[in-house]
Amino acid sequence: MVTAAVRVYDELRSGILDSTFEAGSRLSEDRLARLLGCSRTPVREALRRLSAEGLVELLPNRGAQVVSWSSDDLEDVFRMRALLEGHGAALAAETMDTDEVARLHEIADGMAQLSSDGSQSDRDELATLDVEFHRAVLVGSKSRRLLEAHARVVQVPLHQRVMRSYSPAQLQQRMVHHQELVRAIQLGDADWAASVMRAHILSALNILLEGG
Amino acid sequence: MVTAAVRVYDELRSGILDSTFEAGSRLSEDRLARLLGCSRTPVREALRRLSAEGLVELLPNRGAQVVSWSSDDLEDVFRMRALLEGHGAALAAETMDTDEVARLHEIADGMAQLSSDGSQSDRDELATLDVEFHRAVLVGSKSRRLLEAHARVVQVPLHQRVMRSYSPAQLQQRMVHHQELVRAIQLGDADWAASVMRAHILSALNILLEGG
DNA sequence: AGGCCGGGCATTGTATACAACGCTGGGGTG
DNA sequence: CACCCCAGCGTTGTATACAATGCCCGGCCT
Structure with missing residues (x-):
């Protein structure tokens, strides 16, 4: 059973x-309790x-x-993402198994297909897949902490907005990053994977700061 | 006023x-509540x-x-500590101001004095100062996250035990690490600071795994 | 007029009662 | 003898009542 606390x-x-x-x-607390139909x-x-x-x-x-x-x-x-995910990518390159890499490839390919079109709903779908992709890499690192x-x-309520802000060219570029990252992990090249991941994330930051 | 929840x-x-x-x-919950004299x-x-x-x-x-x-x-x-604190040391080397470095020096010197003796209470005091030292570096990094x-x-309830496990020679070596780290930060050498910090932490891991 | 004081109000903090859930052990059955 | 079932019990999950706190606003004093 899922508790009310979890639902809230x-x-x-x-x-x-x-x-x-x-x-x-x-x-x-009181307002939310009435809104969600439970006690405080x-x-x-x-x-x-x-x-x-x-x-x-x-x-x-x-x-x-x-x-x-x-x-x-x-x-x-x-910057924290670049640090953590860069490290995660390096670990993933060393420890990810074939199935996990295949899953990564699958997500990256799905994103590449979606990214050719420019509709807003596709962008939102891309945002979801992007979160999933980055998470899959970290899961592959096998480090719980x-x-x-x-x-x-990563609690930024901005994933959709960020994903919508990319120009078509920037979006294509980011898909290339993903493919490159998958390749690096597949080859077990930890340093390369870490570098690609860091560059990928820091470039997102640059786009954000310049665009906003 | 400090609430009961905080006290517990x-x-x-x-x-x-x-x-x-x-x-x-x-x-x-019930046992703790009675033990600590409050409700659940x-x-x-x-x-x-x-x-x-x-x-x-x-x-x-x-x-x-x-x-x-x-x-x-x-x-x-x-390994997470090495990653996070290595990065923190690099940032600290770039952004720490004079007062903060002086404080770091002070802690390191205090630890060096305590480490000449080998009594258990000194070791416990060292454990406290060590936590403070590493924390001061991270505060100096100016990154809240x-x-x-x-x-x-870093929630390991083992700080004291780890600090007691060092041989006198190992303890001296660790004091040298600290001094070296302070120097790197003082000089603003980010890469050096990061390297020293990583080596310092990973050597602790080695001692732990071999000794235990 | 401006600032200070105090009471009312909204909100959180805590206690307590009860419901729901899951384990555990004893008795029954094959 | 082994296995299963179910009732009892301990535990958490939730609701509700009440206490305590801090803010806000109106009135009073200077």
């Missing part, structure tokens, strides 16, 4: 990530968990608030 | 880190927080359990 957590989390709950807005207890638990993950801020005796992201924060996040650290850092 | 969290956390609550032992509500909150930080494991409908550490876990933790990621990874 999921609702709040996806609500924050897709900006249903806007950055900076206050979240009252599970809501409290969910808010505490989201706070531990850095998605909301808990002001003592004042309640919870959805965190806002400055451009400094964005830079911090992307790396995966956890990454999950905590 | 602090008690449990320090109890776990100094092994008052042994690895693998079960923590019943703050206990629940504290346990959830500790779970998010990776110090306890929450078995659904079965309660909480203090996490145990396999040698694979230890290796994972130290790096600091947070590190705090979550």
Whole structure:
């Protein structure tokens, strides 16, 4: 059975990530409880968990608030991603098995097909697949703590927006990165995989900072 | 005012880190509530927080359990430390100001003095200072997320034990690492600082795996 | 008029009662 | 004797009531 606390957590989390709950807005336990049809207890638990993950801020005796992201924060996040995922790619190149690489290839190919068209729904689908791709690499690294650290850092409710912001040329370029990364992992070239991953992520940061 | 939930969290956390609550032992909400003189509500909150930080494991409908550490876990933790703190040292070398470096020097010198003697209480004091030293470097990196990621990874209730396990020669060697690291940061040599930090941490892992 | 004080209000913090779930052990059955 | 089933029990999960805290606003004093 899925507990009410988990349900509330999921609702709040996806609500924050897709900006249903806007950055900076206050979240009252009582209001959320009535909104979601349960008592304050599970809501409290969910808010505490989201706070531990850095998605909301808990002001003592004042309640919870959805965190806002400055451009400094964005830079911090992307540099952390480059560090963690670069390392993850190197480990993945050393330890990923054939099935996992095949899955990676599959995702990358699916993305390449979608990226030829430019519709907005395709872009959103791409954002989902992109998250899945990067996650698959980290899973392949076989480091539980790396995966956890990454999950905590990458809480930016901006995946869709970022993916929509790429020009067609930039999007194509990013697909090439993915293919290159898969090749590096397949060949077991850890250094190359790490370099490609770092460049891939830092280029996203550059596009973000210049475009925004 | 400090809430009961925070008090319980602090008690449990320090109890776990100094092994008052042994690895693998079960923590019943009701028992803890009576032990600490409050209701289950703050206990629940504290346990959830500790779970998010990776110090306890929450078995659904079965309660909480203090996490145990396999040698694979230890290796994972130290490799993550090498990654995060190596990066932190590089950033620190670039951005740390004079006061912060002076503070680092101060801690390193204090540790060097303590390390000449071999008494157990000195070793415990050294463990505390060591934590402070490594934390000061990360604070100097000015990356909030790096600091947070590190705090979550480094939850090993073994600091004292590790520090006691060093031979006098190994301890001296580690003091040299610290001095070398301070120098690298002072000179602003990011690559050198990162290398020294990584080697420093990975050598600790080696000593642990060989000695244990 | 400006600042300080105090009470009301919204909100979180805590306690407690009860429901739901899962394990465990004892008795029955093949 | 081995296996299964079910009832009892301990535990967590949830709801609700009440206490405590901090903010806000109106009135009073200077």
